[in-house]
Amino acid sequence: MGDSYGLKQLQYDDQTVVVTGAGGGLGKAYATFFASRGANVVVNDLGGSFKGEGGGSAAADKVVDEIKQAGGKAVANYDSVENGDRIIKTAIDNFGRIDVLINNAGILRDISFKNMKDQDWDLIMKVHVVGAYKCARAAWPYFRKQKYGRVISTASAAGLFGSFGQCNYSAAKLSQVGFTETLAKEGLKYNIICNVIAPIAASRMTATVMPPEVLDALKPEWVVPLVAVLVHRSNETETGSIFEVGGGHIAKLRWERAKGMLLRADDSYTPGALLQKWDGVADFSQPSYPTGVANFMELLEEAQKLP
Numbered sequence: 478m479g480d481s482y483g484l485k486q487l488q489y490d491d492q493t494v495v496v497t498g499a500g501g502g503l504g505k506a507y508a509t510f511f512a513s514r515g516a517n518v519v520v521n522d523l524g525g526s527f528k529g530e531g532g533g534s535a536a537a538d539k540v541v542d543e544i545k546q547a548g549g550k551a552v553a554n555y556d557s558v559e560n561g562d563r564i565i566k567t568a569i570d571n572f573g574r575i576d577v578l579i580n581n582a583g584i585l586r587d588i589s590f591k592n593m594k595d596q597d598w599d600l601i602m603k604v605h606v607v608g609a610y611k612c613a614r615a616a617w618p619y620f621r622k623q624k625y626g627r628v629i630s631t632a633s634a635a636g637l638f639g640s641f642g643q644c645n646y647s648a649a650k651l652s653q654v655g656f657t658e659t660l661a662k663e664g665l666k667y668n669i670i671c672n673v674i675a676p677i678a679a680s681r682m683t684a685t686v687m688p689p690e691v692l693d694a695l696k697p698e699w700v701v702p703l704v705a706v707l708v709h710r711s712n713e714t715e716t717g718s719i720f721e722v723g724g725g726h727i728a729k730l731r732w733e734r735a736k737g738m739l740l741r742a743d744d745s746y747t748p749g750a751l752l753q754k755w756d757g758v759a760d761f762s763q764p765s766y767p768t769g770v771a772n773f774m775e776l777l778e779e780a781q782k783l784p
C-alpha cells in the first residue's frame with residue numbers, strides 16, 4: 478500500500494459501499510464510518526429480531542438519518558439479504574455504481590444439536606450463506622466490468638473453532654471462509670479483493686452472553702479500521718485472508734499442515750500400518766502453510782515416488 482494514496486486519512490470519495498445488516502451493531506459502525514469518509518452508503522437492514530423474526534424499516538431509516546444529519550450520503554434498503562439483487566439495485570439506482578460490499582447481516586438460532594429443528598438450521602443458512610452469495614452474485618458483474626471491487630464477508634470464532642449450541646451458526650460462518658477464498662482467487666485479475674473477518678464486538682447479539690465489563694472493551698467501532706484498510710483502493714494484494722478482530726486485537730489466521738506421513742499406497746497401506754505412524758500424522762514440528770489444492774497435489778506426487 479503506497480503513499481500515493483494519502484493513507485493518513487483513508488477516504489472513499491465517489492465510491493458506493495453496501496453494508497448489509499447496517500441497522501445496528503457492527504453494520505451501523507461500518508456504514509457511519511464510510512459515510513463520514515466520503516462514500517455513498519446503502520444501509521440495508523430488514524429490521525427483525527436477532528433470531529430472524531419480524532421486520533421493519535425503522536432500524537435502517539435511523540442510521541440513514543444519522544448519516545445525513547452528519548452531512549453524509551446514504552440510502553436505506555429493507556430487503557432480506559436473500560434478495561441481494563434488490564440491495565445491489567438500490568446502489569445502482571441511487572448512486573450509479575457499487576464498489577464495496579460488506580456482507581454483515583446475521584442472526585442467531587442457538588440450540589443444542591439434540592434439540593435442533595430444521596427451521597433453526599434453514600434460517601441460519603438462508604441469512605448467512607444464501608444471503609452472502611446473493612449479494613456478492615449481484616455485485617460481481619459490476620465489479621468485473623469496472624475491474625474494481627471489494628468484498629468483506631463475516632465469519633465467526635464459532636465457525637472457526639466450533640461453539641456449544643451453535644452448530645447451525647458455526648457451519649454457516651465457516652462457509653464464508655471457503656466462499657471468500659474462492660472469490661479472492663477468481664477476482665484477483667479484475668482487482669476484486671475479498672477477505673473474511675471473524676469479529677468480536679458488543680452488540681445485541683452478544684449482549685445476552687457476555688458480562689457488561691467485557692462488552693465495554695468490545696466497541697463495534699474497533700472492528701472498523703481493519704475493514705477500512707482491507708476495502709480501501711490502496712489494498713490490491715491482501716486478499717483471500719482470514720482475520721480475527723475485536724477490542725483492539727487484529728490478527729491474521731491461516732491453515733497449518735503437519736509434515737505428516739507418506740505411506741506407499743499398496744497392500745502394505747493398512748489401518749494398522751497407519752496407526753503405527755500416527756504420531757507423525759499429527760506432528761506439527763515441521764509445519765507447512767497450504768493456500769491451495771496445488772500444495773496437496775505436490776504431496777501426492779511425492780507419495781508416488783516412494784520406493
Ligand code: NAD
Nearest residue numbers: 498502503523524525557558581582583633677678680682
Ligand atoms: P446485530 O444483531 O447487531 O446486527 C445484525 C444485523 O443484521 C441486524 O441489524 C439485523 O436486523 C440484520 N439482519 C438480520 N437478518 C437480515 C436479513 N435477512 N437481511 C438483512 N438484514 C438482516 O449483530 P452484530 O453483532 O453487529 O453482527 C454483525 C455480523 O457479525 C453478523 O454476521 C454476526 O454473525 C457477526 N459476528 C458478530 C460477532 C460479535 O461478537 N458481535 C461475533 C462473530 C460474528
